[in-house]
Amino acid sequence: xxxxxxxxxHKVTEMGQEVTMRCQxxxxxxxxxxxxxxxxxxxxxxxxFRNRAPLDDxxxxxxxxxxxxxxxxxxxxxxQPSEPRDSAVYFCASGLPRKGEAFFGQGTRLTVV
Amino acid sequence: xxxxTQPPSMDCAEGRAANLPCNHxxxxxxxxxxxxxxxxxxxxxxxxxxxxxxxTNEMASLIITEDRKSSTLILPHATLRDTAVYYCxxxxxxxxxxxxxxxxxxxxxxx
Numbered sequence: 001x002x003x004x005x006x007x008x009x010h011k012v013t014e015m016g017q018e019v020t021m022r023c024q025x026x027x028x029x030x031x032x033x034x035x036x037x038x039x040x041x042x043x044x045x046x047x048x049f050r051n052r053a054p055l056d057d058x059x060x061x062x063x064x065x066x067x068x069x070x071x072x073x074x075x076x077x078x079x080q081p082s083e084p085r086d087s088a089v090y091f092c093a094s095g096l097p098r099k100g101e102a103f104f105g106q107g108t109r110l111t112v113v
Numbered sequence: 114x115x116x117x118t119q120p121p122s123m124d125c126a127e128g129r130a131a132n133l134p135c136n137h138x139x140x141x142x143x144x145x146x147x148x149x150x151x152x153x154x155x156x157x158x159x160x161x162x163x164x165x166x167x168x169t170n171e172m173a174s175l176i177i178t179e180d181r182k183s184s185t186l187i188l189p190h191a192t193l194r195d196t197a198v199y200y201c202x203x204x205x206x207x208x209x210x211x212x213x214x215x216x217x218x219x220x221x222x223x224x
Contacts, residue, residue: 004156093157101147101159101162102159104156104158105156106156
């Protein structure tokens, strides 16, 4: 059963610390998305990649967030330094162009204290 | 991408059909209608999508009006496990499923 895997599932960290979230997209999917969900803002697109190249990261605070795909099986989202307002659930999704559907992981729940 | 409008909440009795409406009056000719749902504490789940013809799969049916300005997602026999937030999204398939989520409809299926 192919699925998007995200680690860790939960993360509690202190303000100022670096946070790294990882995502393993479904094998063969060449489009990867990062979303953030909060009660106030709902689901927001942070960045997305096609064939490991960033296509759009306009939703991401550039000064502290960075997203990369070191290889086709791993996507990372880093926050440095983290702030309490970054507390949210971060979702990764993968898909294929022209297929219309994106498959979401279970998310990483981040709490910055 | 075109904007969508959905009712904030709906109720449905278990075993009955759930009909979730969505307005997308500014949809353009090459934009698809997608439906996703999010069960509490889980990631969003794809349900169905279509361009102009009605579509059906094992989860649901999608009815798109002829002018494409609105659509209805039908869950034919709702169960308690269908309680979730349902999102109607309009977007171009060629964009690789870049999705802009609105607030969705909270569907509650009651026993």
